[in-house]
Structures are given as structure tokens and as C-alpha cells.
Amino acid sequence: MKAEISNASQLKDWLDDPRPAVFQAMNLLDVSSDMAERNLKDCAFLGCVVSPTLAAAAAVANCLVLPPAPDVPFDPYIASLYTPDKLYDKLDPTVPGSYNNCLDKRIYDSYADAKQNVLEVSCDLMLLRRMHDASITESLDDWIASRKPRTVAIMGGHDLNRDDPKFANAARLAMRLAQQGFLVATGGGPGAMEAANLGAYAAGFAAPERVLDAALAKLAEAPKFSVDIGKWLRVGYAAWKEMGVPEFPEMGENLGIPTWFYGHEPANVFATRIAKYFENSVREEGLLAIAQGGIVFTEGNAGTVQEIFQDACQNYYRTYDKYKSPMVLLDRA
Template identity: 40%
Template sequence: MHPTTPAQPFDGSHDREIESLAEFDEVTRDHGTLSHFRVQSVDLTDRTDVLLALDTSAAVFLGCPMTPEAAAKARASGALVFPPVPGLSFDPYRGFVYSPEELFASLDEGYEATPDARTYAWFQRTKADGDIFGSMLRSLHDDAVSDALDELLAGQDVVGVMGGHAMARGTQEYAGAARLGRELARTGLTVATGGGPGAMEAANLGAYAAPFDDGMLAGALDILAKAPGFTPSVTDWAKAAFEVRAGWPDGGPSVGIPTWFYGHEPPNAFAAHLAKYFSNATREDGLLARCTAGVVFLPGAAGTVQEIFDNATPNYYGSRGEPTPMVLVDREHWTRRLPAWPLLQSLARERAMESRIALVDRIEEAPEALKRLRG
């Protein structure tokens, strides 16, 4: 934390964000002021004496529980105090992305009891009734998640793995996607997916398996094959994933970026960091924009086709700088079943992105193709 003096205006720097009680204690101990700081979803009910003693001018408290006395003093000094919103299954001011344990809490009572399922139910209710307060809370939440994701991924080389949700556990395709995620993670890249089931889960599983010997992935695939898909039971599907995590704790990290827009699809439990959004448009654009090391597109349907051209557009126009690599896997799929490749080739012709696209037959060829395109 590096505060400004009270005379300086706030310029949006992350250095003034306080997102945990430990950070709060560090700032107040080392700097003796909260002026111009942004305190995000930190329980301050036991820090009343500190809040009463320190300068809080131009501070902003976002969803921080505190005593009425402390809140009144902060407001009187010129701080903005946004109180917690009662009765929600999510925190709109959160300072961090989600963990699987957080979204799947209470899974033993059935998936319907989890914060993930309850938040989707809230989303459905508030989306249907058109309440502006609900839409405001969703927007606040998604902005907070984007901010947290930016902080999490700062300085990392992120590779996206996109593909369909229908890819079932126990199939050769699923195992191949898992091996792909493992190999990419072992090269030092941060694997990012849409955070859902199918190909997305497989790639996150592979990154989770990266620190272990190869036998771990084989054992995990055997366990997961007992619950091939999230229908008819999300509960059984998710419990199989947590069984793997319990058998091999402390797996490798990766990122999943799912959405409650597709709330019937649960997030997967193998992404250590889950940046879950209400807005699918914000989620889609943010996912692809953060894949600075390129994207591998596995066979998929409409959603994956959309992602190919959502990614191709900034590469075509150069709106995000230099084009990032795009590797499409399965020639038959992308030239005959869903012929996205010929169109992508036509778009790329004589543009900077032309040397950054590739089509490979087999998933095992994707890491080498990505390496070649990255230079």
C-alpha cells in the first residue's frame, strides 16, 4: 500500500485498495491514515477505535460492516460509506475472485443449497422483475470481479482454452483436453477457460494435474468418469471433482471465467480462481482480452464459433495491439462441420494476424503450434 497525501486527488491506483483485514492493519500501522484509500468488503466491526482515531477524509468504504459510531464519523469526515446489502447470496463489493470452495459451499446439502445455485436463482428473479436496484448490484459485482481479475493476472502469460460444454468425462476428447491443459501449464503459462464443464473443465483439470506425476491424471480421469456430465445431477458431478481434489490436494492453479447467464451450467471445481460474472458479454470480452499468450480453440458449437470471431476481430483491427495466436484444433470440425477456418483464413489474408493463426489435426499438436506462433 502506498497512500497519497490528503491533498492529492484519487487517481484510481490499485495501491490504495484495501481488500483484507491484514491489509487494513498494515496500512493503519505503517501510514497512520485512511485518507483516499478504498476499503473493499472488509469487516471492520472490531476496528472502531482505529476508525475513530484516523483521518478518513475522501476514503471510500464499499460494503464494510462497521459500528454506527464508526460509520457516522467516517461520513462526517468526508468519506463515502456504502453499507453491506443484506439478504444476498453474493457480495457485490468483493475484493477477490471466487474459489471453488466458496461457490460450492453446502454441496453436501445438494447443489441447490450452494451460493452458486442460490445466486443464479436470485439473478433469474431480479432479471425478470426489471428492478433497477438488482441491475445496479449486478453491475457493481461484475466491475469488482473484473478489478480483482486484473490484479490476479497482472504480469502473467495467459493462454485460453476454449471448447464446448458437452464434452463428457470418460471420453478420449476429454482426456486429450486435460493433457493439453497440463502441458500448457507445465510450460509456465496460466491456463484460462470459460470455467464451465466439458472442454473447459478438462483444461482446468490438466492445469491442476501439472505438478503431479502422470499417474495422477489417469487416476483423476477414472474417478470423474463415474459422473460423466452435470446432468441429471450437478451434485454428483461436482462431488466427483472434489473427490479428486481431496485425493490430490494442492494442485496447480488456473483460471475459470464462467457466467450466471448460463446458470444451468455449473462452474468447474478445478480452476483455483473463478471470476464469475452476471453479464455474459462482459465475461466473453474480458476472457479473450486477458489471453495475452493466445487461445486454443477445441471443437465446439455456437459458443465456440462466437469466441473464435470475438477474438479474431481485435486481431484483425489491431485494437489490442499485436495480434495474439489462435490455434484451431480438429481440421474436420473446423473446415467441414462448422467451417470457421476458411473464413478466419480469408479475414487474416495480408494482415498482421495472418502469421498468428494455425489449424492442427490433433490436440497433441496444439502446444507446439502455439509456441511457433508466439515466436
């Protein structure tokens, strides 16, 4: 397996000991001359800024070189998962319409039209989207590998209102799982997914029940995302900020895995890490695959039903690590 180089420390180690490696989204201008003198055989440069000297040396060594893509709104070679602050970089809870300026919306607008139809694009842009999703998967695998707890996925409908008692129940379930050391993962969207991310995040506070109750009360000001997406998001963002800084952030770490395929359902802000994909099929398979601690299926619609059968198929064939993931149908005897 090739070394993956995406920061200054890793680059220094490589300069001291050159070997086949993948350089990802780095500005290499200051070290281009030094690198050009090294053995570049079997190296790859993904989204890196290089000098003509290093570019020539890479060509001689038959390296794979994919240049930066400044004209697209996303980073095809992204070297880390998203966070709420990154996706909602321009969001102001006091300003209606501010979501339209956010990175998340800019990417979605490049992907689908106003009627939610995926736009036809040329193969080069399609390749960059695939590269983005591959980079997200790589970052996701690295992030999960750095954490020992098993992952429990909580699945459910996007249309569960914030003021529904089932929303609070899903949040409290996720909070208890996080308190017991599990990593809670969801599809990252509204409804039951938001509830689970919220509950897991609340587990990181010294008074989790109080913090969760206050957040639930705030969220009830915009209970349904489909009525006014902007207000739903602004109220959620305000509730997140009002929660403050968790005293035990590691306990509250959790994961959302949404998709721009359902971009009209914005990612919720309570997932501390967000692996957002273009391809929904990659997202769904990956979410089920990482949940080796079990999957809780709350009330949902056709998508949730599909996930039940998809997980059952994975379990039948023991597709991942020869492991069968426990399945729990919530509120079913």
C-alpha cells in the same frame, strides 16, 4: 490511483499514512474512532461495517459509502476470487441433492427461474450485481498481475462428454501448457472447459500423468452433465478430492471464468481460482482480453464460434495493450 484496503495489514499502513483509499468489505468497528479523526477526503467504503461516529465523519467528508447487503446471497464487494470449496460449500458427494444447498446454487436461484429465464429485479439489486462483477474483475486483475506467466485460454463446447477421447486430449494439452509455465484459463464450465482446468490442475502433481488418468477414469462415471447435473457435479467433486494435495501447487494454478447467465452449467471444480460473473458479456470479453499468451479453440458450438470472431476483432484493433493474441484452431489443418 487510490489505495485498496481489504485486510488488517493494509489498514494499519493506512492509519499510519492516511490518503485517499477504497475500503472493501471490512469490519471497521474497532478502529472507527481512530479513522474518524483522520482525513477521509476522497475515501470510499464498500460493504464495510462502521460505527455511527465513522459514518458521520464519512458523510462530512462526502465519502462514497455503500453499506453491506446481508439480504442477498452473494457478496457485492467480494475482495477475492471464488474457489471450488467456497462455491460448493455444502456439497456432499455421497448425498444427492446437496448441490441445492450450495452458495453457487443459492446465487443462481436468486438470478434465474426454473426455466433458466433471468428474473426481473429492481435497480438496487441490479446495482449490487454490477458491483459484484466489478469487484470480481478487480480481484481477477490483481491475481493475474501477481503471476508472471502469460495466460493461455482454452475455449470449447460445454457438451463434450468426459469419456470422449477429445476430453482427454484437451486435458493433456492444458497439462503440457501448465508444465511449460503458462497460466491456463477457461470459461470455467463443463465439457472442454472442465477438461482444460483438470489438465492444468494435474500439472501440479509429482506424477501428473497417473493422477490425470485416475481422474479421467473417475469422471467417466458421470460422462454428461445434462443428464444429471447433481451426479455430474458430485462425481467431479469426488474425483477432485481423490486427486489429493498437489506437490507443486503453483504449477497447477489455473483459472475458470464462468457465469450465472449459464448457471444451469455449474462451474467445474478443477479451476483453482474462479471468477464467476452475473454478466456473460463482461465474462466473455474479459476472458479473451487476458489471454495474451494465445487462445486455443477446441471443437464447440455457437458460443465458440462467437468467441473466434470476438477475438479476431480484438486482434484487428489491438484493443488490449496493442497486442495480437495468437489463435489456434485445434484439429484443423
